[in-house]
Amino acid sequence: MDKIIIATKNAGKLKEFKAFFADYDITAYGLDDLAEQFDDIEETGTTFEENAALKAETMAGHLQVPVLADDSGLEIDALEGRPGVYSARYAGEAKSDQANMDKVLEELQDVPEEERTARFVCVLAVSQPNKETFYARGHVEGTITEAPRGEHGFGYDPVFQADGYEKTMAELKPEEKNQISHRKQAMVHLEKWLNVQAK
Numbered sequence: 001m002d003k004i005i006i007a008t009k010n011a012g013k014l015k016e017f018k019a020f021f022a023d024y025d026i027t028a029y030g031l032d033d034l035a036e037q038f039d040d041i042e043e044t045g046t047t048f049e050e051n052a053a054l055k056a057e058t059m060a061g062h063l064q065v066p067v068l069a070d071d072s073g074l075e076i077d078a079l080e081g082r083p084g085v086y087s088a089r090y091a092g093e094a095k096s097d098q099a100n101m102d103k104v105l106e107e108l109q110d111v112p113e114e115e116r117t118a119r120f121v122c123v124l125a126v127s128q129p130n131k132e133t134f135y136a137r138g139h140v141e142g143t144i145t146e147a148p149r150g151e152h153g154f155g156y157d158p159v160f161q162a163d164g165y166e167k168t169m170a171e172l173k174p175e176e177k178n179q180i181s182h183r184k185q186a187m188v189h190l191e192k193w194l195n196v197q198a199k
């Protein structure tokens with residue numbers, strides 16, 4: 001395999017996948033790299049697995065080639081797991097990273113440091129015509145900071161500090177984030193699938 005399509009319109013995710021797949025000499029393309037324009041796939045599932053499969057299977061059916069999709073989000077313990085599968089649209093359909101972070105920080109205003117535990121979760125689904133969907137899940141544990149710090153990454157990266165680190169995900173260099181992130185952990189499981197394909 002020398003190329004793979006990622007069923008995403010999220011530029012931050014795509015950048016990370018391009019870096020991961022470059023290590024296997026595979027070029028990753030997002031939906032905005034393709035000539036055809038695609039409507040947003042409605043994420044009607046209640047789990048990361050359901051939404052990742054929806055995105056991967058819809059696009060694989062349409063394009064008739066293997067397609068990878070990523071459904072991911074932030075689970076905050078003090079908010080009973082919110083924003084979870086609703087992470088992208090937590091503060092509304094505009095999908096504003098800034099508004100989403102503001103909402104989370106406001107909801108955690110009176111929550112002390114030791115209770116601000118959270119994790120990023122990433123589920124990857126690979127769909128191939130006439131084959132069962134393959135799933136890979138990864139997560140990274142951490143805490144929500146009092147205020148945003150850092151310019152790298154996307155989404156909630158400026159307010160998420162992984163356990164054992166003093167920098168937020170947005171203060172880490174992209175290559176540092178890519179070594180520890182939920183997406184990387186899921187990619188490690190996907191390697192098994194990639195090896196099977198290589199044979």
Ligand SMILES: O=c1[nH]c(=O)c2ncn([C@@H]3O[C@H](COP(=O)(O)OP(=O)(O)OP(=O)(O)O)[C@@H](O)[C@H]3O)c2[nH]1
Binds near residue numbers: 010071155169181183
């Ligand atoms: O700080 C972050 N660092 C990350 O590494 C990360 N990964 C996911 N997220 C958040 O979770 C939503 C996913 O929602 P999501 O899986 O539906 O993706 P999306 O709607 O943005 O794009 P698509 O892939 O569906 O086209 C994203 O928008 C972000 O808010 C992250 N935040």
Ligand SMILES: [Mg+2]
Binds near residue numbers: 043088
């Ligand atoms: Mg989405």
